[in-house]
Amino acid sequence: MFLTINQCSSTEPRPRPFVLGIGGTTRPNSTSESALRRALSLAEEAGATTEMFPGQLLSLPLYNPNSLYRTNEAEALIDALRRSDAVIFASPAYHGSISGLVKNAIDYIEDMREDNRPYLADRAVGAIISAYGDQAIGSTLSTMRNITHSLRGWPLPIGVGINALRCTFDEDCEPSDAHVDSQLRIMAQQAVRFAQMIASQRLSPSSCI
Numbered sequence: 001m002f003l004t005i006n007q008c009s010s011t012e013p014r015p016r017p018f019v020l021g022i023g024g025t026t027r028p029n030s031t032s033e034s035a036l037r038r039a040l041s042l043a044e045e046a047g048a049t050t051e052m053f054p055g056q057l058l059s060l061p062l063y064n065p066n067s068l069y070r071t072n073e074a075e076a077l078i079d080a081l082r083r084s085d086a087v088i089f090a091s092p093a094y095h096g097s098i099s100g101l102v103k104n105a106i107d108y109i110e111d112m113r114e115d116n117r118p119y120l121a122d123r124a125v126g127a128i129i130s131a132y133g134d135q136a137i138g139s140t141l142s143t144m145r146n147i148t149h150s151l152r153g154w155p156l157p158i159g160v161g162i163n164a165l166r167c168t169f170d171e172d173c174e175p176s177d178a179h180v181d182s183q184l185r186i187m188a189q190q191a192v193r194f195a196q197m198i199a200s201q202r203l204s205p206s207s208c209i
């Protein structure tokens, strides 16, 4: 909701931003899904509310721009995207790029092209990439950031690359590598901070911007 208030105050309490997580694979508890759960939990610690669409909820029909029909699952995804203040995507590196599962989910964002906040406008966008090696992390992260630019989102300064051969996640989604955890924490904090900054602009009269 876009509000106008009469005063601008840097001490004004900010609403809890809504950080949406999308990603993982069809395998429950995959590396990318576990990392995403961890990032969302850290975003909550930083003051956000969160929701997550893991891989199992992303088995959507191939996006069809020529059809108005959407499954309930696709409508739920688009609804959550519309409500989001920040989005964190998590994908495995498949052949040097993001997975088809995650890309197809992203294609549904085309349904938001005529929204007041079209595509991912005004949203911080984080990326988590897992791979069986280091090489594909770079290309896949770069792809995710290019997609974010195309969708008018704001890629977060930090992207998290996870070499799944070196880092595993326990049942509480805590990573074995403290450096990975630190990167996920910084990204989650950046997502919340950016969303709060955007929200403060919406709440401020233009003279305060």
Ligand SMILES: Cc1cc2nc3c(=O)[nH]c(=O)nc-3n(C[C@H](O)[C@H](O)[C@H](O)COP(=O)(O)O)c2cc1C
Residues within 6 Å of the ligand: 025, 027, 029, 030, 031, 032, 033, 091, 092, 093, 094, 095, 096, 097, 130, 131, 132, 133, 134, 135, 136, 137, 164
């Ligand atoms: C179809 C397919 C393509 C893959 N391509 C790559 C690749 O190009 N580079 C790489 O490091 N890992 C590649 N992997 C390995 C995945 O990135 C890895 O399984 C995933 O990041 C971590 O596994 P998990 O999410 O199932 O736990 C590929 C895996 C599959 C199934």
